[in-house]
Amino acid sequence: MFRTSTSDQHPITSLVSHRGVAYWTLVEVTMQVPWFLVQIMHPGDDRDVEHEPKKSFIVPEERVLDLVRLQNVPRLWIESISIISPGYMNGSAGWQMNPLAAIWTASEPDEPSHEATLYELDDGRRYVQSAFGTALKSLVQPVLVADFRPRRAAA
Structure with missing residues:
Protein backbone atom coordinates (compact mmCIF):
# COMPACT_ATOMS: atom_id res chain seq x y z
CA MET A 1 0.00 0.00 0.00
CA PHE A 2 0.91 3.62 -0.40
CA ARG A 3 0.22 6.47 1.99
CA THR A 4 -0.18 10.05 0.90
CA SER A 5 -0.94 13.39 2.48
CA THR A 6 -3.02 16.19 1.02
CA SER A 7 0.05 18.41 1.37
CA ASP A 8 1.74 16.17 -1.25
CA GLN A 9 -1.03 16.62 -3.79
CA HIS A 10 0.30 18.39 -6.88
CA PRO A 11 -1.29 21.79 -7.61
CA ILE A 12 -2.05 20.69 -11.17
CA THR A 13 -4.72 18.34 -9.75
CA SER A 14 -7.26 21.15 -9.47
CA LEU A 15 -6.63 22.23 -13.07
CA VAL A 16 -6.62 18.99 -15.07
CA SER A 17 -7.92 16.22 -12.88
CA HIS A 18 -11.26 14.51 -13.25
CA ARG A 19 -13.44 14.11 -10.18
CA GLY A 20 -11.90 11.56 -7.81
CA VAL A 21 -8.49 11.58 -9.52
CA ALA A 22 -5.45 13.28 -8.00
CA TYR A 23 -1.81 13.84 -8.94
CA TRP A 24 0.84 13.37 -6.25
CA THR A 25 4.37 14.62 -5.80
CA LEU A 26 5.14 12.01 -3.14
CA VAL A 27 3.76 8.69 -1.91
CA GLU A 28 5.12 6.58 0.94
CA VAL A 29 5.52 2.82 0.47
CA THR A 30 4.11 1.32 3.68
CA MET A 31 4.59 -2.40 3.01
Whole structure:
Protein backbone atom coordinates (compact mmCIF):
# COMPACT_ATOMS: atom_id res chain seq x y z
CA MET A 1 0.00 0.00 0.00
CA PHE A 2 0.91 3.62 -0.40
CA ARG A 3 0.22 6.47 1.99
CA THR A 4 -0.18 10.05 0.90
CA SER A 5 -0.94 13.39 2.48
CA THR A 6 -3.02 16.19 1.02
CA SER A 7 0.05 18.41 1.37
CA ASP A 8 1.74 16.17 -1.25
CA GLN A 9 -1.03 16.62 -3.79
CA HIS A 10 0.30 18.39 -6.88
CA PRO A 11 -1.29 21.79 -7.61
CA ILE A 12 -2.05 20.69 -11.17
CA THR A 13 -4.72 18.34 -9.75
CA SER A 14 -7.26 21.15 -9.47
CA LEU A 15 -6.63 22.23 -13.07
CA VAL A 16 -6.62 18.99 -15.07
CA SER A 17 -7.92 16.22 -12.88
CA HIS A 18 -11.26 14.51 -13.25
CA ARG A 19 -13.44 14.11 -10.18
CA GLY A 20 -11.90 11.56 -7.81
CA VAL A 21 -8.49 11.58 -9.52
CA ALA A 22 -5.45 13.28 -8.00
CA TYR A 23 -1.81 13.84 -8.94
CA TRP A 24 0.84 13.37 -6.25
CA THR A 25 4.37 14.62 -5.80
CA LEU A 26 5.14 12.01 -3.14
CA VAL A 27 3.76 8.69 -1.91
CA GLU A 28 5.12 6.58 0.94
CA VAL A 29 5.52 2.82 0.47
CA THR A 30 4.11 1.32 3.68
CA MET A 31 4.59 -2.40 3.01
CA GLN A 32 7.84 -4.20 2.23
CA VAL A 33 6.34 -6.44 -0.45
CA PRO A 34 7.03 -6.68 -4.16
CA TRP A 35 5.30 -4.22 -6.47
CA PHE A 36 5.11 -4.31 -10.25
CA LEU A 37 5.57 -1.59 -12.84
CA VAL A 38 3.31 -2.54 -15.74
CA GLN A 39 3.40 -0.69 -19.06
CA ILE A 40 0.35 -1.19 -21.26
CA MET A 41 -0.22 -0.16 -24.87
CA HIS A 42 -3.73 0.46 -26.15
CA PRO A 43 -3.47 2.29 -29.47
CA GLY A 44 -6.44 4.09 -30.98
CA ASP A 45 -7.94 2.74 -34.18
CA ASP A 46 -6.43 5.29 -36.60
CA ARG A 47 -3.30 6.28 -34.74
CA ASP A 48 0.30 5.33 -35.27
CA VAL A 49 1.22 2.63 -32.71
CA GLU A 50 4.85 3.84 -32.58
CA HIS A 51 3.73 7.23 -31.25
CA GLU A 52 1.15 6.08 -28.74
CA PRO A 53 1.94 6.88 -25.13
CA LYS A 54 2.26 3.95 -22.78
CA LYS A 55 0.16 3.81 -19.67
CA SER A 56 2.22 2.83 -16.63
CA PHE A 57 0.84 1.44 -13.39
CA ILE A 58 2.41 0.34 -10.10
CA VAL A 59 0.36 -2.57 -8.80
CA PRO A 60 0.54 -5.41 -6.26
CA GLU A 61 0.76 -9.05 -7.41
CA GLU A 62 -2.98 -9.72 -7.41
CA ARG A 63 -3.57 -6.75 -9.74
CA VAL A 64 -0.70 -7.64 -12.08
CA LEU A 65 -2.37 -11.01 -12.70
CA ASP A 66 -5.65 -9.20 -13.48
CA LEU A 67 -3.78 -7.07 -16.04
CA VAL A 68 -2.25 -10.19 -17.59
CA ARG A 69 -5.78 -11.45 -18.30
CA LEU A 70 -6.36 -8.29 -20.35
CA GLN A 71 -3.89 -9.58 -22.95
CA ASN A 72 -6.88 -11.33 -24.55
CA VAL A 73 -8.50 -7.95 -25.25
CA PRO A 74 -8.02 -6.92 -28.90
CA ARG A 75 -5.54 -4.09 -29.53
CA LEU A 76 -4.32 -4.07 -25.94
CA TRP A 77 -1.04 -5.56 -24.83
CA ILE A 78 1.45 -5.47 -22.01
CA GLU A 79 4.59 -3.75 -23.22
CA SER A 80 6.66 -4.67 -20.16
CA ILE A 81 6.47 -5.76 -16.53
CA SER A 82 9.16 -5.11 -13.95
CA ILE A 83 9.26 -6.29 -10.36
CA ILE A 84 10.12 -3.71 -7.71
CA SER A 85 11.52 -5.89 -4.94
CA PRO A 86 12.39 -4.97 -1.34
CA GLY A 87 15.90 -5.61 -0.06
CA TYR A 88 15.01 -8.72 1.95
CA MET A 89 13.85 -10.36 -1.26
CA ASN A 90 16.63 -9.26 -3.64
CA GLY A 91 19.49 -9.67 -1.16
CA SER A 92 20.48 -6.01 -1.09
CA ALA A 93 20.11 -3.10 1.31
CA GLY A 94 17.21 -1.57 -0.62
CA TRP A 95 14.62 -1.65 -3.36
CA GLN A 96 15.55 -2.83 -6.87
CA MET A 97 13.62 -2.89 -10.12
CA ASN A 98 14.21 -5.66 -12.68
CA PRO A 99 12.37 -6.89 -15.79
CA LEU A 100 10.11 -9.83 -14.91
CA ALA A 101 10.07 -12.99 -17.05
CA ALA A 102 7.45 -15.11 -15.27
CA ILE A 103 5.43 -15.74 -12.12
CA TRP A 104 5.18 -19.25 -10.67
CA THR A 105 3.42 -20.74 -7.66
CA ALA A 106 4.55 -23.79 -5.69
CA SER A 107 3.26 -25.78 -2.75
CA GLU A 108 4.86 -25.20 0.61
CA PRO A 109 6.57 -28.47 1.70
CA ASP A 110 5.35 -28.33 5.32
CA GLU A 111 1.95 -26.83 4.50
CA PRO A 112 0.84 -28.22 1.10
CA SER A 113 -2.43 -26.26 1.22
CA HIS A 114 -0.40 -23.02 1.12
CA GLU A 115 1.45 -21.67 -1.88
CA ALA A 116 4.61 -19.64 -2.25
CA THR A 117 5.17 -17.35 -5.21
CA LEU A 118 8.31 -17.39 -7.36
CA TYR A 119 9.26 -14.38 -9.45
CA GLU A 120 11.59 -15.21 -12.33
CA LEU A 121 13.65 -12.28 -13.64
CA ASP A 122 14.69 -11.97 -17.27
CA ASP A 123 18.28 -12.77 -16.26
CA GLY A 124 17.19 -16.10 -14.74
CA ARG A 125 17.34 -15.15 -11.06
CA ARG A 126 14.35 -16.16 -8.95
CA TYR A 127 12.91 -14.49 -5.87
CA VAL A 128 10.60 -16.34 -3.47
CA GLN A 129 7.69 -14.88 -1.52
CA SER A 130 6.86 -17.45 1.17
CA ALA A 131 4.82 -16.95 4.32
CA PHE A 132 6.97 -19.65 5.93
CA GLY A 133 10.36 -18.45 4.68
CA THR A 134 10.77 -21.52 2.49
CA ALA A 135 13.88 -21.58 0.28
CA LEU A 136 13.52 -21.96 -3.49
CA LYS A 137 15.03 -25.45 -3.61
CA SER A 138 12.50 -26.73 -1.03
CA LEU A 139 9.34 -25.67 -2.87
CA VAL A 140 7.19 -28.41 -4.36
CA GLN A 141 5.80 -28.65 -7.92
CA PRO A 142 6.16 -25.13 -9.35
CA VAL A 143 3.35 -24.16 -11.72
CA LEU A 144 3.69 -21.37 -14.29
CA VAL A 145 1.04 -18.71 -13.64
CA ALA A 146 2.11 -15.94 -16.05
CA ASP A 147 4.82 -15.83 -18.69
CA PHE A 148 6.05 -12.41 -19.84
CA ARG A 149 8.92 -13.61 -22.02
CA PRO A 150 8.69 -12.53 -25.66
CA ARG A 151 7.09 -15.09 -27.91
CA ARG A 152 9.46 -16.58 -30.47
CA ALA A 153 8.30 -16.59 -34.06
CA ALA A 154 7.83 -20.01 -35.59
CA ALA A 155 10.59 -20.96 -38.03
